[in-house]
Amino acid sequence: MRKPIIAGNWKMNGTITEATILVEELKSLLGTEELPCDVVLCPPFTTLATVLDLVDETLIGVGAQNMDYHESGAFTGEVSPAMITEVGAQYVILGHSERREYYGETDAAVNAKIKAAFQYDLTPIVCVGESLEQREANHTKAWIEGQLEGAFKDIPKEEAMETVIAYEPIWAIGTGKTATADQAEEVCRDIRKKMAHLYDVETAEAIRIQYGGSVKGSNAKELLSEPNIDGALVGGASLIAADFKAIIDGTK
Numbered sequence: 075m076r077k078p079i080i081a082g083n084w085k086m087n088g089t090i091t092e093a094t095i096l097v098e099e100l101k102s103l104l105g106t107e108e109l110p111c112d113v114v115l116c117p118p119f120t121t122l123a124t125v126l127d128l129v130d131e132t133l134i135g136v137g138a139q140n141m142d143y144h145e146s147g148a149f150t151g152e153v154s155p156a157m158i159t160e161v162g163a164q165y166v167i168l169g170h171s172e173r174r175e176y177y178g179e180t181d182a183a184v185n186a187k188i189k190a191a192f193q194y195d196l197t198p199i200v201c202v203g204e205s206l207e208q209r210e211a212n213h214t215k216a217w218i219e220g221q222l223e224g225a226f227k228d229i230p231k232e233e234a235m236e237t238v239i240a241y242e243p244i245w246a247i248g249t250g251k252t253a254t255a256d257q258a259e260e261v262c263r264d265i266r267k268k269m270a271h272l273y274d275v276e277t278a279e280a281i282r283i284q285y286g287g288s289v290k291g292s293n294a295k296e297l298l299s300e301p302n303i304d305g306a307l308v309g310g311a312s313l314i315a316a317d318f319k320a321i322i323d324g325t326k
């Protein structure tokens with residue numbers, strides 16, 4: 075049985091003051107009861123330490139939104155896996171479509187980052203997804219299969235099983251245009267089939283697959299009840315504590 079995982083990708087939002095208010099609100103909404111799923115907050119690098127302090131002694135996990143794959147060196151503006159592990163984060167989002175589109179991140183780079191993440195005990199949340207043009211041209215399946223082949227090249231089965239894959243159709247990100255539960259389930263099922271093909275059924279069945287793209291409290295339950303959708307990668311709605319809590323409740 076796969077445990078659902080809801081991750082909030084704050085993107086480039088949240089000063090230390092704002093992050094503190096948001097996490098305190100979320101903590102008080104979640105209370106001290108056991109969480110119905112894994113909950114992960116992915117703030118910007120500058121607030122990672124603050125958020126980690128704030129969630130100390132709670133069950134809330136913390137992740138970075140990106141990292142470099144080199145150990146250290148002359149890579150101005152980059153952050154290494156060791157730095158993220160040292161600060162205390164447990165997850166890292168890799169290959170988000172915004173990284174791919176604005177910063178030219180390739181499948182090969184995502185592959186190197188997955189390897190580096192495991193070397194430093196970080197659980198990668200690997201994003202894949204198609205553009206509107208690709209969907210309309212019926213290229214979604216082939217495109218995502220190619221992204222998975224590139225990202226998981228030479229990644230051992232034991233690591234693949236621990237990876238979280240986030241299916242994020244680019245046309246649904248920040249647009250308010252959510253994929254229907256049927257559309258999201260169809261692609262998540264194809265992703266699982268592809269992982270079974272790349273590895274085996276045991277591996278594919280262990281991998282948690284999230285849907286991301288305009289997930290809200292109002293649509294979370296329907297998406298999360300699909301058999302191949304094991305969670306959500308949430309952007310905008312993760313910046314409002316009550317909305318994020320409503321999505322977490324969608325896993326109940």
Ligand SMILES: O=C[C@H](O)COP(=O)(O)O
Pocket residue numbers: 083170242246247248249250286287288289307308309310311
């Ligand atoms: O990483 C999160 C996704 O890009 C979804 O963002 P969104 O929920 O604002 O559409």
